[in-house]
Amino acid sequence: MSRVLAGPCCAMVLGDLGAEVIKLEHPGRGDDTRDWGIKVGSTQTAYFNSMNRNKRSVTLDLQNADAQKIALDLVRKSDVIIHNFKHGGIEKFGLGYDQVKEVNPEIVYCSITGYDSTGPEASRPGYDLVVQGETGLMHINGEPHQPPLKFGIAAVDLMTGMYSAQAVLAALFQRQITGRGRHISMALYDCGLMISSYYGLEALLMQKDPPKYGNAHPSIVPYGVFDAKDGRLVITVGNNSQFERFCRDVINRPDLAEDDRFKTNLKRTENRSILLSEIQRELSLRTCRALLQNLAAVGIPCGEVVGLYDALTSERTEQGGLVVDFPHQEAGTVSVMAPPYRLDGVRMPVRYPPPPLGEATQDVLHDILELSDAEIARLKSVGAI
Structure with missing residues (x-):
């Protein structure tokens, strides 16, 4: 029951690893990202598709009492619920x-x-860009002369x-031992602060913002x-030792390796x-x-800087099976990124391409909840689905 990025990303990870994921969406508008970026057919976009492989879409209007009952019936048959409603918003649907x-x-x-759902800002909506600003992340990006810059x-x-x-996987693992579920609470602010990692700890030690280095490394040169x-x-x-090889064998400047300033x-x-x-x-x-040839020959990690399109269409990407094409009823073909996970040497598959809005509503209600065709038709007539 999530939309945009954080919740859908969580559900997609679980779907990539084999979970059967049912995505509940509003019947009219669906996930917000179905209207963001480049269109793929009438109800999908590249933005939406990036976070919604290996899922099935069911449309429910949770303002409708019949739809709330359906959602609760699905809950009875589910192992995991994921949602990113504003604090207190989901309880009014009976799904807290x-x-x-x-x-x-x-x-x-x-x-x-x-x-923090227990703190004074619990009711504030969370937006990635706002949190990047509030957690200091924008102050570590870019070149020293640039103003704050987002990822x-x-x-x-x-x-x-x-x-x-x-966290969901850990809770499922623990449930095998205890037989009890858990309530996991995640906050964008908390996770944003964690991303600062070594920069954040250096700021605490220095008691001020660390300098920005752009594409360079704060602690390693070159x-x-x-x-x-x-x-x-x-x-x-x-x-x-890499520096000595770099100076001697790559740029033919052994004098730099011998200079006390660079030892x-x-x-x-x-x-x-x-x-x-x-x-x-x-x-x-x-x-x-x-x-690149000389660097590789002396064991120094290196690589060419290429554009995103070149990376996605490269031989390396193709050989790794990292982009998969599926037939699409409106767009002809849709490209989907494959999961990054390999288990026993085999990449986890894209079992379901990103779904058109509501494509699995009838199948899920019929197969999982065992509703009759007549009942499904009634639910549609009253706007529940």
Whole structure:
């Protein structure tokens, strides 16, 4: 019973790992993201499709008493509920945790909100961009001269979805031992703060904001994106022996490795601007291809910086089976990203492509709740489905 990104991401993770996921949506508008971004047919978009593979869509108008009964009947047959209604909003439909556990005490119930559901901001709506601002994440992105900058994707929403899926799996595992369900409460703010990781702990130690480094690393030099003669590449020199090989065998500057200012990583960090100026001068004289070959030959992690389309259509992506095409009744074909999980060496499959709005309503009500065709027709006539 979730929409947009965090909740749908959680449910998609579980679906990728084999769960049968029923997505409950409003009959008219569906998930908000069905109206965001590039259209795929009449009820889907690339935005929606990115978070809704391996699910089936059932439309219920939860304002309708008949629809509320259907939802509760589905709860009786379910292991997990995921929702991201505003604090207190789901109880008016009879689907709050205390209400649900009366009919299914083994339920694992995951509530995703913007802020601590027990605190003074419990009723505040949660938005990824707002939380990126409030948790300091925007202050660690970009180059030093830039104003605060958000992540390119909704990182807080996505991480909250993944954290939530981990919690659901842990609760299911514990339920096998105890026979009891759990109420999981997740907040975007909490998860957003966790993303700051080592930057956050450094801010506490320094008692001020750490500096921004753009594509460089705050603690390792040279490590980042560099300009070659004909393009950009990532070079990650992780230790002193790699630095010696880099200077000697890649840029033909053994003098830099012998310079006391650059002997250790701590010294290289202290003299970052001087060293990077010398390195960049050398790299700009060489092609990406030559540099990548030489870096790989001496065991230094590296890679070319390419566009998103090039990455998605690359040989590496194709060989990994990371993008799957499905026939689509309106768009002809729809591309879906495959799950990242491999179990026993086999990638988990896309069992269901992202569903058109309400595509499984009749099947789910008939097969799972065993409603008759006549009852399904009645529910449709009164606007419940």
